[in-house]
Amino acid sequence: MATEVKVPTLGESVTEASIGELLKNVGDAVAVDEPIVSLETDKVAVEVPSPVAGVITEFKVEVGDTVEVGAVLAVIEEGGAPAAKGEEAGRAAEQREDGKEERAEASAPAASSDASQTLSPAVRRAVLEHGVDPSTIKGTGKDGRLTKEDVIAAAKAKKDGGTIADAAPAQAATPSAPAGERREERVKMTRMRQTIAKRLKGAQDNAALLTTFNDVDMSAVIEARTRYKDLFAKKHDIRLGFMGFFAKAACLALKDVPAVNAYIEGDEIVYHDYVDISVAVSAPNGLVVPVIRDAQDKGFARIEKDIADFGKRAKEGTLTMEDMKGGTFTISNGGVFGSLMSTPIINPPQSAVLGLHRIEDRPVVVDGEIVIRPMMYIALSYDHRLIDGREAVTALKIIKEAIEDPTRMLIDL
Structure with a gap:
């Protein structure tokens, strides 16, 4: 039948x-x-x-x-x-x-010794571009399927003298272009990428965006992680990362400055007595923002587990619509890619987004002396229609103080 x-x-x-x-x-x-x-x-x-x-x-x-x-x-x-x-x-x-x-x-896998292996269009393009043999690469996606990141990593390993097998089958699929010939490729935007483009442009068109900056001495957080990371991992079976600290610090700031956790709907302002933090996560098809719900009530371990689970499922492509629904505030960590400073764009209808950046040793003045400290620039982009400059600066300052003195997060100060 x-x-x-x-x-x-x-x-x-x-x-x-x-x-x-x-x-x-x-x-x-x-x-x-x-x-x-x-x-x-x-x-x-x-x-x-x-x-x-x-x-x-x-x-x-x-x-x-x-x-x-x-x-x-x-x-x-x-x-x-x-x-x-x-x-x-x-x-x-x-x-x-x-x-x-x-x-x-036509949709069968290119250059694979396993006939059951199916390559997505993005992975197939990466295979041809980097000239690697997909049959020699272990996939990390769902059910062992190859991802674009797997191919790029394999190509880098091959370039660095790794053990990736001969890539002649993949190279044969696309003849080399004559020397000096310029080429271009047109690829239709995915529905997700089209939506990202519309939402980000809509945010710029509809909101009065402004960004305020500060810098944070990460010494206390780094010291706490170094001291407790093994005990934390043993007890909670999860690594203690930086995002947990910033999520809890944000909860303190949003409690004291509720406008940063609100949004405009028509001619009304919608305030929230809870904090649902959207965490920007890089996925093969684009940026996604799953939501840590009721972050104000969760401990470090639960927040870190949520973030790790989101990252894993984003890579596998198994995040659901429910995972992305809602959110009152966003944290985006461009530092994992090496960003020094940025002006993040809010995630509508939210009114603010916290941007994190890379940590680097810089000379700073402490008690009248120049010392070297691990510093990070942080940025808060906000909708100036709802959030005044004083409120935005105050919220970012609370986050800075909580990170530089994590005890504040324990005593709700």
Whole structure:
């Protein structure tokens, strides 16, 4: 019996998505709940599982197509013999009369010794660009699939004299351009990237953005981490990072300056007696902002576990719409990429975002003497329509003082 696989309900107010990847080919055998299609919505990538066990006989969509909730994605013949590999799979593809087999072949993995390995368009481009053999790379994505970061890391290892195998198969797929020839590539923006672009530009168009800066002596936090990191990891099974300190410091600031934790809705200001912190996380398809809910009530261990879980699931592409819903304040850490200073853009409808940057030793004056301290620039971008300069500076100063004297976070000062 043939079963249709349809686009599932994607979340509140989300009615359509784009086809990001076809995770299987026509003729592949699939098990119940095995992902076959990856959808890209405005915020997350969603994998659509097979509702039955059988063999894929047809795909109704192609990569890049826009589909609505309820649209048919594929057709699966239930109870078929496992024909994902070997001659039976080949015959299944050859029997298609509508040209789907050509598309299936085109989407097959490039330069891989494992026929079941499926490369996303982004990964395939990275393979060809860096000239590595994907069959020699261990994937860190969901179900062991390769990510773009895996390919880049492998290429770097190869360049540095690592043990990556000969990449001739991947290089052969794209002939080298003649010396001096200039090339360009046009790639359609993903739905997520389009949404990011619209939201950030909308923030600049609709809000009166202003940024205030300060610098923070990280000595106390670094000393606390050094002293307690082993005990913390042993007790809580999670690494003690910097984000937990800044999240708790932000909670102190937002409690004392509630406007920074509020937003404008029409002609009203919406205040919150809770702190839901959106944490900017880099994912293969773009920046996502999952939310640490009720951060004001959570300890360091719970916050660090939430952040680690978000980072892992962002890399795997398994964050959900619910993970991104809401948020009253955002923290973005550009320091992990080496940023010295930036003016972050708020995440609408929020009214403020805290930007963290890299830590570096700098000369500062302490008690009349020049000393070397590990310093970090921090930035607070805010909507000046709601937040006055005094409030923004005060909030950032509270964060600075809490980081420089972490005891304040323990006694709520």
